[in-house]
Amino acid sequence: MNSRKLVQMFFKTLFIGGIIGLVTSFFIMSAEYAAYLNPLEFKDLLGVTLFFLGYALVFTVVSQTGFFAYLFINQYGSALFKALWPTVQLLLVILVVASLIYVPPKESISLSTYIILTLIIVIIGIVVAYVKFKQTNFTALIPALFLMIVMTVLEWTPVLRGGDFQYMLLVLPTLLGANAYQLIALHHVTKVDENHQKRQKERLKQREQKRKNKQSKNIKTN
Numbered sequence: 001m002n003s004r005k006l007v008q009m010f011f012k013t014l015f016i017g018g019i020i021g022l023v024t025s026f027f028i029m030s031a032e033y034a035a036y037l038n039p040l041e042f043k044d045l046l047g048v049t050l051f052f053l054g055y056a057l058v059f060t061v062v063s064q065t066g067f068f069a070y071l072f073i074n075q076y077g078s079a080l081f082k083a084l085w086p087t088v089q090l091l092l093v094i095l096v097v098a099s100l101i102y103v104p105p106k107e108s109i110s111l112s113t114y115i116i117l118t119l120i121i122v123i124i125g126i127v128v129a130y131v132k133f134k135q136t137n138f139t140a141l142i143p144a145l146f147l148m149i150v151m152t153v154l155e156w157t158p159v160l161r162g163g164d165f166q167y168m169l170l171v172l173p174t175l176l177g178a179n180a181y182q183l184i185a186l187h188h189v190t191k192v193d194e195n196h197q198k199r200q201k202e203r204l205k206q207r208e209q210k211r212k213n214k215q216s217k218n219i220k221t222n
Contacts, residue, residue, distance in 0.1 A: 005189045009182065014060050017178040021056020022049070024173045028166055056174050059155070063178035066155045070147045086139075089146040096150050097122060109165055117172070125149045128180045135187055144183055152179055 026033065029052060036045040077085045100118045101111070125148030132144040152175050159171045 009185050009189050010064065012185070013064055013178050013182055014057060016181050017060025017063060017174050018053055018056045020177040021059065021170065021174040022053045024170055025052035025056070028170045052170075055170070059171050059174050060178045062155050063175050064182070066151045067147070067179060067182045070151050074143055074146075086142045089142050089150075093142075093145055093149050096153050100153065109163070113165070117168075121149055121152060121172075121176070124176050124180070125152075128183060132183055132187075135184065147183055148176070148179055152176060155179075 029048075032048050032052075033045065036048065077088065081088050097118055100121075101115055125145050128148050129141050129144035133141045152172075155175050156168075156172060159168050162168075
């Protein structure tokens with residue numbers, strides 16, 4: 001994996017997650033902004049904007065942590081379950097979806113709301129998994145579903161436990177957007193860069209040539 005591309009992916013994910021969360025806050029938390037618009041109180045408005053941007057960035061980092069945990073889980077699961085690993089992942093996806101619908105975290109929020117939110121997660125997960133499948137191959141389909149559904153719900157759990165519906169809606173698009181970007185970008189980050197390899201080989205050749213020249217000079221002086 002190219003470390004430069006990995007760093008770029010990290011900051012691009014932060015940017016995407018932050019923007020998604022901030023734009024979402026304009027709609028979900030419109031009352032918070034409206035309180036400082038009439039009359040206009042610029043400092044307070046800026047403070048609210050920075051708060052929701054920071055909130056989005058925090059959950060983008062949570063998404064990044066979950067993504068790298070997913071990479072480890074995927075490798076460990078493949079080694080442990082071997083050919084059964086895709087089936088295990090699919091069962092976990094079904095279990096998580098069922099738990100969201102049949103065991104809602106807070107009774108104050110209606111079951112129909114959880115069903116709608118679950119359907120949104122599943123539909124976006126299927127779309128992103130299909131894009132990943134077209135980008136790579138069929139074996140990426142189920143792991144992509146696992147990340148987009150299971151890992152997203154795990155990352156969403158702290159907000160679910162809080163039971164604040166507005167913050168649930170605020171965080172979900174950030175997590176889905178950040179996870180989707182990381183999943184789709186992973187193929188490009190891990191892709192072998194032939195030009196980069198050529199440059200590395202050239203640098204190694206130059207170093208080797210310098211070492212040989214230095215050795216020959218030492219032999220001549222001796």
